[in-house]
Amino acid sequence: MTSSWSQRRDVSPENARLLIERAHDELLAGNAADERLGDVRALVRDSWRRSLASLVGADALPPLDLDLEALAAYRREHPLAVAIDMVRGLLLPGGADESGVVVAVGDASGRLLWVEGDRTVRTLTGDVGFIEGTNWSETAVGTSAPGTALTLDHSVQIHGAEHFNRLVQPWSCTAAPVHDPETRRVLGVIDVTGGVEAVTPQAQLLVDATARAIEGELLVARLRERAQAASSGLPRRPQRRVEATHATLRVLGRNKAVLEVIGDGIETVSELGPRHAELLLMLAVHRQGLSAERLGELVYGEPDASVTLRAEMVRLRKVLERTAPALVPQSRPYRLGVQLDTDAHQLLSLLGRGAHRVALAAYRGDVLPDSVAPGVEEFRDTVRTALREALLAEASVDVLLAYADTDAGADDVEVLRLCLSMLPARSPRRAGLVARIEKLEA
Incomplete structure (x- = not known):
């Protein structure tokens, strides 16, 4: 399957990216019949239109469908849990922390259950919500390899600008669905996300091969379990039910x-x-x-x-x-x-997973702000301090600027000065920051 960005064969990759970005802008502006859309692969163009029909925001963060407790319980019972070691061995051999990519395993609904790989890439992609527990289906975030692969039921490669969500456009990804080896029902999806190395023809072959290997492993394990049950005369062990409440x-x-x-x-x-x-x-x-x-x-x-x-x-x-x-x-x-x-514990969990942008979006203000109960005041300070320290230590300048616009960060000179140091010398945002700092220090 071709991995070229657009349907034009007479342009460079950089120009192809610009063509796709302009087509994306025209589509979002309501010009669905604009001729620029002809420069976009049909697979991507159709996915963009489905994303629009689902009212997906082009700058929205993915919803967090599973908190840590629900995620842990769900993963224990999920059929793909038995194949995680195989995924690591095939897609993250050797030094996973410096592999240059992250590997995700999701369920049939597009919810990410495992995200592992390069530490730096995980931090950066986590900043746009690519973390365990978030929903990456097309109806949640628009065009992406995991969600589109599940929608089309075959492997897909999505290059940076082809993503419907602008926040994800710095990244590229390859994904393939995994099926039940007997019923062919979709069980989940395997995804590799990173730079251009994540969307080579070799990457697609490897992800496809991994999905097929998992299906074979599931079938072997199932046949082995049946053989053992038959030889012992014992009924098959039923799966445990996850607590519903x-x-x-x-x-x-x-x-x-x-x-x-x-x-x-x-x-x-x-x-x-x-x-x-x-x-x-x-x-x-x-x-x-x-x-x-x-x-x-x-x-x-x-x-x-x-x-x-x-x-x-x-x-x-x-x-x-x-x-x-x-x-x-x-x-x-x-x-x-x-x-x-x-929701305060969920925010702390997001910070621990490096999802700073998602955590900031979840921060709607202090914990019970009018309460003077000593225990509440202590927990309120813990949450506010944890958010501030995590953003100061690791967040991107865009996230820090967003934090500076909240009540918690509006008067924080240290945050404002850090933003100023991170902005390019000619950024139009610098003047406003300088004025705010001078006013606070006056």
């Missing part, structure tokens, strides 16, 4: 937290008062449990607030019994019987 407490930029609970295919959303939000947040942060004295200290600022605490816990239990019975706190010590995630 998932709860998230949203506290960023909110004084009244929002509790989202999903179970048995039903989603319930309820708003909590300030005190109930503080109590539930402290139990989510201190998952090992808290004594009545310690919980009273974290919420009320004094350890001898046990009478007030008990009364409020009774009211909180009644609220949760109606909206989320599984989250009703246990006592001695006070603790939650099931996992409660928070």
